[in-house]
Amino acid sequence: MSTDYQRAREELGRRLRELRVESSDGRLTGTELAQLLGWPQSKVSKLENGRQTPTDEDLRAWAEAVGQPAVCAELRARLKGFESHIRSWRRQLTAGHGPVQETWNTLVGEARTLHVWENNVVNGMLQTPDYARNLFEHLAEFRRSPRDAEDAVRARMKRQEWLYRPGRQLKLLMWEGALRAQVCPPEVLAAQMDRLLGVVGMDTVHLGIVPLDAALRLPPANGFWILDDRLVTVEDWHAELWLDDAETIALYRRVWDTFAESAVFGAEAQQVIARARRSIKV
Structure with missing residues (x-):
């Protein structure tokens, strides 16, 4: 890469x-x-x-x-x-979201274990095509980048094949607020919740939800990915931050572990997702 x-x-x-x-x-x-x-x-x-x-x-x-x-x-x-390498969105998106997603496919494809904290939207590894399409369309409009939502969606869906490869593990924590964010039409959000309910219990997915009423030892802050304990990526409005010094990676892993203490898993996670699903007025 x-x-x-x-x-x-x-x-x-x-x-x-x-x-x-x-x-x-x-x-x-x-x-x-x-x-x-x-x-x-x-x-x-x-x-x-x-x-x-x-x-x-x-x-x-x-x-x-x-x-x-x-x-x-x-x-x-x-x-x-x-x-602390800053990869500006302005530079990355000159050709649209599609090439950025392909870069991420390469990055994720090389990893065996992902520790992810997501605080604002459903994580891309578990998104439905319609949910992803809405996000890419909104972001392209906001950032005034080329409109290539279909290419970006195809690339993101291709990345999800990673979940079906032996030996892979997605250890994903999501803030309940990410489930409730109205970033797409109600029917699309409802289908997205159904998708999440279906992945609980998958061999390659360890999904935890941090309920809105959970006691927190840290504020939710930005989402991030840890890839095989060798690289951390953090997304902000202006750029992606790539960090790979050992001390910083260890820090983000402690953050992930701290959020995990407040998360619920398995049947309890399904209950939180189902509660968010019921709140959607389709």
Whole structure:
């Protein structure tokens, strides 16, 4: 997947390789550097090829091992530049929502476990086509982006095939307010609630609902996705934020775990969904 974020990580990897090759003690092989650092050789390879994000300590150790400790500040500045990567909607949506959804298909397709908190609408992994279509049409109008709702819907529905692959797990928490948001016609919302009732109990879906009257230890705040504990994505009005430093990922996982304490699952979740379904005046 080619993204600004990934390109920045690959550029940092190339810089690390350059420092290894130009070591003050002569050219080091990847195996030799790994031995100096006490790392598996695979870690050196992943860092140089942009397949793993280094920590501050990794960069300090690398700079010292190649005999150039002064370069550590430069490396840390590069890292800081993409630890919190902002992907603006204005830039992403120049060709419409369809290409953005295809990028997400690639991102999700590479994951085996998703931890998701959704606080405002039904999550895209469980949306019906009609519900998704209404959202894309509203967002295209709001953001004045190309109107390609049908392409976007097809891409989002394709992503849901992930739910039927062995070994996948969607661990989804939703605020009850997301079930009640009137973002589409009543008949579409009613069908969406029926869809949610049907997925409770699916082997690959662990669905929890946080009731409106549940005691909360944190405010609902923004929704987010955690992909395999390697990447967090957060959506705001102006941009998506992609975060993959270990400390931030751990923070968002604690947030998810905290909301899970207030959620209900199984039959109790079905009761909350059914209550929202009954409130819809079709």
